[in-house]
Amino acid sequence: AGNPANQPPNVPEWSKSLGEGVAVRPYGKPSKFEKEVIRRDVEWLTASRESSVSFTPLHELEGIITPNGLCFERHHGGIAEIDPADHRLMIHGLVERPLILTLDELKRYPRVNRIHFMECAANSGMEWRGAQLNGCQFTHGMIHCVQYTGVSLRTLLEEAGVKTNGKWLLVEGADAAAMDRSLPIEKALDDCIIAYKMNGEALYPEQGYPMRLVVPGWQGNLWVKWLRRIKVGDQPWHTREETSKYTDLLPNGKARRFTWSMDAKSVITSPSPQAPIKHGKGFTIVSGLAWSGNGKVKRVDVSLDGGRNWWPARLDGPVLDKALTRFYYEFDWNGEPLLLQSRVQDETGYVQPSKAELRKIRGVNSIYHNNGIQTWHVQANGEVENVEVA
Ligand code: MTE
Known part of the structure; x- marks a missing residue:
């Protein structure tokens, strides 16, 4: 892709003359070719922009630190x-x-x-x-x-x-x-x-x-x-x-009083629906995030088949108390469809539940504190969609 005239062995335009000097951009911004890496909102979700939410583009980020301009807003x-x-x-x-x-x-x-x-x-x-x-x-x-x-x-x-x-x-x-x-x-x-x-x-x-x-x-x-x-x-x-907000409504109609802590949770950020596999079968990198409001991440496992088999992921970068932790799982993709999942265990021994396990206790009327295991369906062409497995 791109302009063949800019590729080796040719000398591209930007190598032939001087670029901008220092402090021309007094506050730096990402390359213009990264303009898709932005916060986004979902218009139908809320009645007004003033009481609303924008979302962090997790699928584009690596490591554990969120750049200030990309932090979700609520x-x-x-x-x-x-x-x-x-x-x-x-x-x-x-x-x-x-x-x-x-x-x-x-x-x-x-x-x-x-x-x-x-x-x-x-x-x-x-x-x-x-x-x-x-x-x-x-x-x-x-x-x-x-x-x-x-x-x-x-x-x-x-x-x-x-x-x-x-x-x-x-x-x-x-x-x-x-x-x-x-x-x-x-x-x-x-x-x-x-x-x-x-x-x-x-x-x-x-x-x-x-x-x-x-x-x-x-x-x-x-x-x-x-x-x-x-x-x-x-x-x-x-x-x-x-009281009326940020509490968990249980199946018996009662609401939990004060649910402060965020239980352990993880998600594969790439591949994911906005970050499909474009290279076809072969060596494939699964990248994701895990965290726990109750301490450090102890381990993360990844499944390629909707939770039947689990493989240990590799934690890379700092593993800090109550911070995001980056994990990777590298494998040789045979090009067949996948049901990708990740599951975290934190240092208290708590294991991230499946959505079915979560609903068994919490019912279906909840909004808050959904830390169930996420499934991404990777198709043979590399496209990815959000699905649930029973
Ligand atoms: N604080 C004030 N004063 N007003 C708000 O609307 N929103 C809260 C919290 N603090 C809010 C607030 C909510 S619901 C969340 S999730 C976080 O701020 C969002 O913080 P962020 O915008 O930095 O992501």
Whole structure:
């Protein structure tokens, strides 16, 4: 493919004259030939763009870090464009010394750097009743993994002095949705961060500039963006986002109260519907992602025949606590159709369930916390579609 005049032994046009100089592109962007690597939304999914979601193009990415411009976005009231000079973080309620901090003041506290995935509880939610969306960008793309820099929430709570009856935090955003959630003090004191950088640079506005809450391993909804207020109280608030939304409706009509943690899950990112096999039979690379909100990934297995036989995948790159982990399975494809699956086990011993196993416990009326095994049907011509096996 391409222009034969640009291929060896010819000398292509771009080698014959000087290219652009330095700083002509003061903020770098990917090559124009990579213009398909973008976030995408599904128009029919939501009534408005302001309360909606875009998806990370997982099928185009490698390694474990999501580039800032490709992190999926989920907001309930649009993107708040905040001038940090006018933004304050307030910590009040059951504390000895209420705090009101500017971004500059926050930056004077000792810093921590942590790599974590963040998954929306609704990731794969559209797949509860069967295979629906054709692409891992859409079935699994409500996830990103970046390195956060910020201040441990524990440091700030110690500074404010939580009173002995302070057991819960109300965390609230400064966007038009004023999104708020209750967070138990144990988690707040354990590993939560108030982050102001992602992958080394300031948070992007869509990810909560100038500061967001990082709640490692727990559902994305708790990771309040544009964070402006933390109120310490003695019991949970039961806000809209933790009652009518982001809870799991069970077959008996009862809803689980607070499902915070994201159980272990994995997906093959390539081949997948948006990343078909184009080279025909022969040496083939299966690339995928695995993660667990309860610790590190221990192992991943891959099946080529819809779960009858499993083969160990190779983990490559860092295997970090509550972070995406990259796996590979390389094999010699004989060109026959495949039913590709991946299955993760995390360090607690938990094994990712099949969709049938998940539905046995959770029924079919759920949206959130779908961590069932995904199946891709690879056809002889290399095209891939989203299917389910019984
Ligand atoms: N915080 C505020 N203030 N407003 C929001 O709408 N959406 C939540 C959470 N924090 C939201 C928010 C939800 S549901 C998710 S999944 C994550 O942010 C999405 O974060 P992201 O846009 O960085 O992917």
